[in-house]
Amino acid sequence: MRSDGRRTRCGGWLATAAVIAVCAFLPPVRSLAATGNVTLKWSMQTIIKVTLTPNYYVGFGTVPAVFGTQPTPAPGPAATLDGGSVDFGNVLSGKDYLYKYAVQLTVTTNSSTGFNLYGEGAADFYNINDNTTQPLDQTLYYLPSTNGVTPDPNTGFSPSLPFYRTSGAVSGGSFTNPPTITYTTYPAPIASSSVPSQTFYYDYQLKVPPSATAGTYYVWVVYTVVAQ
């Protein structure tokens, strides 16, 4: 019995060695080389940065609409270089004016498909002295400008487009406090970009209605950027 048992254990070792030897000489298993498609999906947080610079270049300010030689721009007292407001200063009812180098907007995003730029008035053009208003789209206009290094060729008669009063929900927006607009439906963009980042330059035009009463008028223009 003892000698048979020893023979049995030796036979087990030999069988194991034989199996290992056979496995070593087998060809590679084909399933290890199989190929297939792997679909990767992920979500990415959009990053958008907007920088607005009023009166962005030397020579900003109000120019009456005339043909021929253009008067020297003269802004109102609330306008300062690279800051303040777009202050047309003293204007006459029934007259048209250009405001040079009004706004520079620098938009930076990580959206490879670009973005839309929206610009609307938070309200109509409001007279704080007698609480009357003038329709914004009959009063305030915008048009492309230059970076200033290239001189701005616009006049008070250059083609322009009106700002519209927003149909979104406005929060805030007093003379001293800027508003915010909450949109459920966006209006037509004033500009679109197919690249992630771009800088825009705008002049404004003020067409003072003949019926405008005397006083200090203001409106907040709100720019919104939405990735495409």
Add this chain to the structure above:
Amino acid sequence: MRSLRIPALVFIAAVVLIAFAAGGRSLALFVSQRDQIAVDIIINVTPPPVVYKGPSVSPDRILTRVQMRAEGSGERFDALPAPRLVAQNTPQQPVKVQAEVTPNPYATLLYSNVSFVTVNAVAGTTVTVKCAYTVTASTTVSYFQLYHGLSNDFASNFPGGDVANNTYISTATPQPTSTPFVVYADDGGKWALLGTNGYKQTYCVDLTVTVPIGVQAPATYSSNAVYTIYF
């Protein structure tokens, strides 16, 4: 003194004779510009509808695309789908626009009922807008001249002359035909005489816009119709 008086009288008589002989036009020598306004003309152009044109050869072709790649190489590794943008922030930036308005005693000397008009048109088509806007001259003089024209073209391939006007006294009948606007920037810095009249008159302006087929669309174009009064 007597020798100077006679030539002076002759000169005055000659001026008066010329004025009567040439009618109103000679009065232009003695008038000056009193006011000038602009009406923005905005044209929204949409592209013409796309028409499908069938294949020129009748047999349909069967396209087969075969791609090969090395065994073990990645499959379309550089064709990953675009990431899905979620929960985007919508930053806003406000700017205050303000002005100190002072009454203008001449604000109602020449004015329009609107500061802009919008015309929607398809590229390659013509659109007419009846009495798109009015222009009113309100004077106390019996004689004034009214000039008009566009400040500039709508685009390099969309000349201002593609917009014609039919301007007439609002209580009268329109002119038989429309006339293309002159363009100040192209036509030597000159306006066209719209007409002469006196006291208060309101003009209706019909616009006929012919959009060239080759303009970029969809796009928005604009120019200014400028009116200048002399007396």
